[in-house]
Structures are given as C-alpha cells and as structure tokens.
Amino acid sequence: xxxxxxxxxxxxxxxxxxxxxxxxxxxxxxxxxxxxxxxxxxxxxxxxxxxxxxxxxxxxxxxxxxxxxxxxxxxxxxxxxxxxxxxxxxxxxxxxxxxxxxxxxxxxxx
Amino acid sequence: xxxxxxxxxxxxxxxxxxxxxxxxxxxxxxxxxxxxxxxxxxxxxxxxxxxxxxxxxxxxxxxxxxxxxxxxxxxxxxxxxxxxxxxxxxxxxxxxxxxxxxxxxxxxxxxx
Numbered sequence: 001x002x003x004x005x006x007x008x009x010x011x012x013x014x015x016x017x018x019x020x021x022x023x024x025x026x027x028x029x030x031x032x033x034x035x036x037x038x039x040x041x042x043x044x045x046x047x048x049x050x051x052x053x054x055x056x057x058x059x060x061x062x063x064x065x066x067x068x069x070x071x072x073x074x075x076x077x078x079x080x081x082x083x084x085x086x087x088x089x090x091x092x093x094x095x096x097x098x099x100x101x102x103x104x105x106x107x108x109x110x
Numbered sequence: 111x112x113x114x115x116x117x118x119x120x121x122x123x124x125x126x127x128x129x130x131x132x133x134x135x136x137x138x139x140x141x142x143x144x145x146x147x148x149x150x151x152x153x154x155x156x157x158x159x160x161x162x163x164x165x166x167x168x169x170x171x172x173x174x175x176x177x178x179x180x181x182x183x184x185x186x187x188x189x190x191x192x193x194x195x196x197x198x199x200x201x202x203x204x205x206x207x208x209x210x211x212x213x214x215x216x217x218x219x220x221x222x
Contacts, residue, residue, distance in 0.1 A: 031210075033210060092209045096160050103152055
C-alpha cells in the first residue's frame with residue numbers, strides 16, 4: 001500500500017543547514033508537499049513540487065526529488081530558532097487522496 | 111479572510127456521548143477533509159468531500175459520520191464516543207489545481 005516514511009527527529013545548530021528526508025512508495029504521485037506544524041496549530045503548506053521536476057527553490061527552502069529512488073528532501077538554509085517545528089512530507093495520489101508521513105520534529109539549538 | 115475555522119478548540123466527552131465538530135472555509139474551495147492526528151502516526155484521513163453534495167470514506171471512517179452542509183461547511187459527528195477517538199482533529203480544504211491543503215487550527219478531543 002501507499003506509505004510515506006521520514007525520520008522522527010533532527011537537531012541542528014542555529015545558522016546551519018537542515019536537511020529533512022522522506023521516502024514514499026507510490027510511483028503515481030502527482031504532487032509532493034512539505035508542510036510545517038508549529039505547536040498547537042494546524043499544518044501549513046511550505047512548498048510543493050510537481051512529480052516531473054527534480055528541484056524547486058524558494059528563498060531558504062530547497063526541495064530535491066529523486067523519482068527513481070522515491071526520495072524527497074527539504075533543505076532549510078541558515079536555520080533559525082523560529083524554524084523549530086514538525087515537518088510533514090506528503091504525496092498526492094489521484095487528486096483527493098494525500099498520504100502524510102508521521103512528521104520530523106526539528107530542534108534548532110541557539 | 112479567516113481561511114479554515116474549526117469549533118470547538120477543546121472538548122472532553124464521556125464514553126458514549128455524541129458531538130459534532132464544525133468546520134468552515136471561506137476560500138471557495140470545492141474539496142474539504144477531516145483528519146485525525148495521533149502521536150507518531152501523522153495524519154489519517156477520516157472522510158473527505160470532493161465537492162458540495164458528495165462525501166467519501168477515508169482511511170479510518172469507523173465511528174464517524176460527516177455532512178457537507180454547503181460549499182463552505184463540513185461537519186464531523188461522533189455518535190457514540192470511545193476512548194480510542196481521543197485525538198486532535200483537523201479540517202482542511204483544498205485547491206483543485208494542485209490539491210495543496212489548507213488546515214484549520216484543530217480540535218483537541220479527549221474521551222474518558
């Protein structure tokens with residue numbers, strides 16, 4: 001069945017780059033997403049990539065997609081304490097169905 | 111422009127009680143969703159509504175019912191609450207071009 005996997009925790013120092021990784025199983029994904037969840041809040045879309053793209057850059061965020069290995073990554077440059085949150089990888093399959101990973105909790109140490 | 115709103119924010123129920131979670135969006139989206147979030151499990155889809163007048167089961171629909179009241183509103187009902195339904199419930203709506211979803215702030219439900 002469809003599944004999205006990501007590591008549960010990542011700790012970085014302020015100013016360093018963070019790289020959050022994700023693997024997915026369904027090769028028919030159309031869009032892949034990164035969402036951010038801050039404490040006590042809902043998920044907020046950070047960025048998305050269409051499945052025929054390899055890379056997307058948006059200010060401090062870089063998304064890399066390796067379709068052959070079904071691997072998605074999110075790089076946050078110059079990580080700040082305000083980036084501390086849970087980051088969810090998700091894939092859209094056939095439109096309305098979106099599969100979410102369990103989330104990676106990012107800790108940023110000052 | 112409030113986006114997606116949910117009520118209530120918190121709720122405590124006793125086993126067997128019923129309640130309805132309300133959700134509304136003001137972005138003119140056709141599609142709406144209900145998820146539950148449990149620790150270490152990500153989000154699991156309970157029900158979704160692709161458009162006004164339609165609803166479909168998601169991954170974990172048992173114990174829940176939904177109503178798409180109009181294009182703006184999508185409610186989730188627990189007829190007889192069970193402790194296994196203790197969770198955080200999120201409503202979302204989506205853009206039909208890229209299916210990116212916009213989430214409400216969540217309802218934290220505890221069933222004792």
